[in-house]
Amino acid sequence: MLQNNRSLYSDSKDLIEEPIFYLFRPSGSHPPENIKKNEPHPLPNFTIEEWVTDNHKQAGISIWFGDSPSCSCPRRSNPNYPQEYRPQNGQGRDALVCKICDLKCDTTYWCRNCDIEKLKRQFRYWTSGNQLLDEFVQRTQLDSRSYHEYFEWIEPVRLRNIEHIADGGNGSVYKAEWIDGIRVIHPKKGQTRTKSIVALKVISCGDDIEILTEISRIYRVRNDLSDNNYGPKIYGFTKHVGLGKYALVMQYFENGSLRTYLQKHKEIRWIHLAYLASSISKGLKTMHSDGVVHCDLHSGNILVGYNSIEPSCCIADYGTIKKISSLASRKCGIYGVIPYMAPELFKGQPHSTATDIYAFGMIMWELSAGEPPFNQEEHNSTLMLNICDGLRPSIVEGTPDCWVQLMKRCWDSDPKKRPIASELEDLFEEWVYVYGRTSEFRRKCKEADEYRANHPRVKPKKRHSGATYASSFIQLPIFTNREIGTASSTSVVSIEGSKFDINAFGS
Incomplete structure (x- = not known):
């Protein structure tokens, strides 16, 4: 079985922090032949430190993410306390389990129990002024499977230096600086944010139901496309103070159309x-x-x-995208x-x-x-x-x-x-x-x-x-x-x- 991380790395002069995660591969798996100890892994922030086997039944790989917490659970006292990937139900698939609450995590740095509970505690501190929109944003957060997936309400005061870019048939587009910025995973800080330039797409719908319908369609297609990097990322919603209209907060493309x-x-x-x-x-x-x-x-x-x-x-x-079944x-x-x-x-x-x-x-x-x-x-x-x-x-x-x-x-x-x-x-x-x-x-x-x-x-x-x-x-x-x-x-x-x-x- 995988040894204790302290004893395993205590003699290494190059390592100054403990590994945060251990990845347990399915029974019978072996390390790739073309990857050797202490060589960079093809994925960012991953390094192969050592493979440990027990009669060739399991193989382990350490993944270094610095000293950041793996989730926002308030019970977490040790910032270096690891989470684990384990084969589930004999399917040979890796599943992340939070060592704080012992529940399965969907992705790295995201515990559905701990992190979603943190988002729920924030519900009473924000509102878009539209109950249906509030409920929709909250639902994306409650159903989120990763730190990047959910939408959020972005207060207009958190956006500055707003500039008009272009007008289109579905509304207008603006450029803005988002003070808080997009959510990112930092190798050492874990869940964090970085100040970002974003695009604001004004939603030109009418009443609340139309707004929610439009947003729902955008969200559904956004999940399908942006996961494959073939659609602009959508971060959430705000309100254009000058126009009094709701707007999508989206990924900004410097090159434009x-x-x-x-x-x-x-x-x-x-x-x-x-x-x-x-x-x-x-x-x-x-x-x-x-x-x-x-x-x-x-x-x-x-x-x-x-x-x-x-x-x-x-x-x-996405304003005009529709399901084939709905076309007439x-x-x-x-x-x-x-x-x-x-x-x-x-x-x-x-x-x-x-x-x-x-x-x-x-x-x-x-x-x-x-x-x-x-x-x-x-x-x-x-x-x-x-x-x-x-x-x-x-x-x-x-x-x-x-x-x-x-x-x-x-x-x-x-x-x-x-x-x-x-x-x-x-x-x-x-x-x-x-x-x-x-x-x-x-x-x-x-x-x-x-x-x-x-x-x-x-x-x-x-x-x-x-x-x-x-x-x-x-x-x-x-x-x-x-x-x-x-x-x-x-x-x-x-x-x-x-x-x-x-x-x-x-x-």
């Missing part, structure tokens, strides 16, 4: 464009696998960050941005995973062109009719062939011919990651970069005053079969590689 990012970064290497598309496809796959359709996917609803050193995207604006055909109108909307939507058909894929195809084109689709067209019923008749943006010269073919499949007029999100994820995984630097796709990206460098671009035409890229409710025109199929060819957008100046876009 994909649309803004493409305007600021004029010459992006093609392989980096592929990284961006790949991360969007992963987010779509996660959503669609859970039976969720975004319903309003466009470059303004995609936020840009970095995964390691690679640019990465996550899908935002709307005959009078629809919500969205016309250039990213599939032709079947203009014919009164409901949103589907295929309409998200169509929008993804338009985003692929935007990545290749550096500007939103149809920015020189008025966004009206004529454009909708032309899209139904097969109008798509012209291919930018120099775009890799495989990119073009996939993009065309995504925006096919027949929803059944469009790829599904999992296929997109697999393709980009193969293109960008699997075959590494010797892949055919990387060779084509290099050729596309060279083509762009050798073909100077000129300033594009000014964006049409009637081109609108903020989500809005669109009254659907009534198209007859005669009208569809007679669109004028003069409406086709033409962007030649030698005449398009991405550097001048946005001026």
Whole structure:
């Protein structure tokens, strides 16, 4: 069995603190052959100090987290008192047991009994001013399985330096400094906070029931997506004092939306464009696998960050996300941005995973062109009719062939011919990651970069005053079969590689 931690490490000159946790592996497990004593473990803050066995039935690994408490239980007197992972019910799965209350913990540094009791004691000290919202936040705390999972009410006075960022169809977005900051796990301090810059998304709902319904949908999808790092993290709720409206407190992305990012970064290497598309496809796959359709996917609803050193995207604006089972055909109108909307939507058909894929195809084109689709067209019923008749943006010269073919499949007029999100994820995984630097796709990206460098671009035409890229409710025109199929060819957008100046876009 695992020896006492004092005797086990008493002779080590390099160790000055006791290990806080012991990890007991299932019967018959052995230490990995490629990890030796005192070498860093692949996971952060984990170090393999020594493996201890008893007739090869158990193996132990010490995990060093400094001298911080493992939970907030008031009965805890020894700050170095360990918790333990033990196999449960012979399933070979590790389970954390709090040594303070002897109850199972869901994750490291989170005892559902001790930590939730601490949150419950704070209920009487805060209120949002809305009983339903209070009950909702409290419920997320009572049901939480980790230190990071629950929502909290953030008093407006704890937010300062609030700046307006942008307006959208679902409300406005602000940037703010959160004095208390997000919850983090520190290697030595355990549960702590760090002052943070956050985004405030004003909720534009009406009465209390609508607010709670909106929040519930956001919370459900947020759990599905942010666990996989494909959605912005949501920390809780506050109230914008000036507007008197409730707001989501969310993860702030310094690079802003994909649309803004493409305007600021004029010459992006093609392989980096592929990284961006790949991360969007992963987010779509996660959503669609859970039976969720975004319903309003466009470059303004995609936020840009970095995964390691690679640019990465996550899908935002949960206000329009709905379960597939709840979608219904709307005959009078629809919500969205016309250039990213599939032709079947203009014919009164409901949103589907295929309409998200169509929008993804338009985003692929935007990545290749550096500007939103149809920015020189008025966004009206004529454009909708032309899209139904097969109008798509012209291919930018120099775009890799495989990119073009996939993009065309995504925006096919027949929803059944469009790829599904999992296929997109697999393709980009193969293109960008699997075959590494010797892949055919990387060779084509290099050729596309060279083509762009050798073909100077000129300033594009000014964006049409009637081109609108903020989500809005669109009254659907009534198209007859005669009208569809007679669109004028003069409406086709033409962007030649030698005449398009991405550097001048946005001026």
